[in-house]
Amino acid sequence: MPMDPDINIHTIEQKTGRWWRLMIAGGIAGAISRTSTAPLERIKIYLQVFGKTTKTTSILAISKHMIKEGGIRSLWRSNGINVLRIAPDTAVRFTTYEQAKQFIVKKHNTEKTIDEPFTPISMGERFIAGSVAGSISQSVTFPLDLLKTRLALGKTNEYRGIVDVAKQVYIKKGITGFYRGYLPNMLGIIPYAGINLAVYETLKAFYQDKYGGNISSLVLLGCGAVGSTCALIFCYPLSLLRTKMQAESGGSKPKMMTIIRQTIVNHGFTGFYHGLTPNLMKVVPSVSIGYAIYETGLKALGVHML
Numbered sequence: 001m002p003m004d005p006d007i008n009i010h011t012i013e014q015k016t017g018r019w020w021r022l023m024i025a026g027g028i029a030g031a032i033s034r035t036s037t038a039p040l041e042r043i044k045i046y047l048q049v050f051g052k053t054t055k056t057t058s059i060l061a062i063s064k065h066m067i068k069e070g071g072i073r074s075l076w077r078s079n080g081i082n083v084l085r086i087a088p089d090t091a092v093r094f095t096t097y098e099q100a101k102q103f104i105v106k107k108h109n110t111e112k113t114i115d116e117p118f119t120p121i122s123m124g125e126r127f128i129a130g131s132v133a134g135s136i137s138q139s140v141t142f143p144l145d146l147l148k149t150r151l152a153l154g155k156t157n158e159y160r161g162i163v164d165v166a167k168q169v170y171i172k173k174g175i176t177g178f179y180r181g182y183l184p185n186m187l188g189i190i191p192y193a194g195i196n197l198a199v200y201e202t203l204k205a206f207y208q209d210k211y212g213g214n215i216s217s218l219v220l221l222g223c224g225a226v227g228s229t230c231a232l233i234f235c236y237p238l239s240l241l242r243t244k245m246q247a248e249s250g251g252s253k254p255k256m257m258t259i260i261r262q263t264i265v266n267h268g269f270t271g272f273y274h275g276l277t278p279n280l281m282k283v284v285p286s287v288s289i290g291y292a293i294y295e296t297g298l299k300a301l302g303v304h305m306l
Contacts, residue, residue: 018303019095019099021298021301021302021303022091022094022095022098022099022298022303023091023092023094023095024091024297024301025094025293025294025297025298025301025303026090026091026092026093026094026095026294027087027088027090027091028087028293028294028297029090029094029289029290029291029293029294029297030083030086030087030089030090030091030290031083031086031087031090032289032290032293033086033285033286033287033289033290033293034079034082034083034086034286035076035079035083036285036286036289037282037285037286038075038076038078038079038082039063039075039076040278040279040281040282041079041082041152041282042066042075042076042077042078042152043059043062043063043066043275043278044275044278044279044282045149045152045153045243045275046062046066046152046153046275047062047274047275047278048239048240048243048244048274048275049153049243049244049247059277059278059281063075069155069156070155070156074156077151077152077154078148078149078151078152078154080162081144081147081148081151081162082148084144084162085141085144085145085147085148086141088137088140088141089137089138089140089141090137090290090294092133092136092137092140092141093133093134093136093137093193094133094294095133096132096133096136096137097129097130097132097133097197100128100129100132100133101121101125101126101129104121104125104129105119105120105121108121120205123198123199123202124198126194126197126198126201126202127194127195127197127198128194129194129197130193130194130195130196130197130198131190131191131193131194133193133197134189134190134192134193134194135186135189135190135193137193138185138186138189139186142178142179142182142185143178143179145185145246146169146177146178146179146180146181146246147162147165147166147169147178149243149246149247150165150169150246150247151165153247166178180245180246181241181242181243181244181245181246182242183256184238184239184241184242184245184256185238185239185242187238188235188237188238188239188242189235191231191234191235192231192232192234192235192239193231194231195227195230195231195234195235196227196228196230196231197227198227199223199226199227199230199231200223200224200226200227200228200291201223203222203223203226203227204219204220204223207219207223215295217288217292220288220291220292220295221287221288221291221292223291224287224288224290224291225283225287225288227287228283228286228287229280229283232276232279232280232283233276236272236273236276236279237272237273240263240272240273240274240275241256241259241260241263241272244259244263245259
């Protein structure tokens with residue numbers, strides 16, 4: 001006889017508030033992981049926008065410049081809006097991802113008989129689920145990402161806060177100003193989120209199948225680092241283009257192809273990877289903290305992951 005789709009742990013979790021548990025765990029994980037790596041995030045943005053156009057190009061030199069310009073606290077400039085952005089972004093991404101996986105698994109197994117083997121989700125399906133989740137979460141939070149970039153590049157006292165940045169963007173560009181760089185962002189986030197989540201969870205599933213038991217934070221660190229590094233290297237040029245477009249605050253509106261040509265002329269193809277080193281440096285701690293807190297939070301909230 002067919003399996004009853006209502007008699008399973010996933011449906012029980014949904015009926016007991018699974019979605020908001022996913023949202024809470026994802027939001028907390030995103031906020032803590034981004035705050036811990038905020039200085040490297042600001043250095044990455046500085047390098048992406050200015051590259052080799054200034055004498056200050058090393059991570060240490062940029063850090064000293066920022067501290068001299070605004071003190072130690074300047075290293076966390078724009079972190080408030082970054083947390084305001086990343087918390088809902090991570091929450092929506094993880095929630096959408098888990099729901100998409102559940103839909104795929106249910107579609108595979110609902111009509112099966114008890115004697116038929118359970119069909120798990122494949123790596124390709126994880127990629128699709130991650131890509132969909134990433135595109136939805138980024139579309140929701142993109143304006144906050146733009147405001148974060150402007151704050152991160154701003155000088156001390158240039159802006160009076162998030163509201164002031166938003167006002168200036170609206171006055172100069174209108175509503176469309178909040179979506180500068182949206183196209184390269186979406187072109188980048190779709191493969192990035194797909195590769196990141198697919199590689200991470202495939203490695204994690206492989207480890208569980210081979211060794212069983214609970215997965216340690218060290219293993220989560222390794223799986224997350226590999227997934228994020230693969231995704232980052234593949235998608236980084238589009239992330240750089242997005243940041244350059246977001247940083248434009250004047251009257252001109254350079255198009256994506258114009259920025260691509262300017263980058264090649266001024267810096268060569270290596271210019272598309274300005275800021276990659278500090279970004280890679282923040283991947284390991286950010287991923288380890290984020291994934292560890294997320295999965296620990298899910299266990300504490302009684303949520304089962306596929």
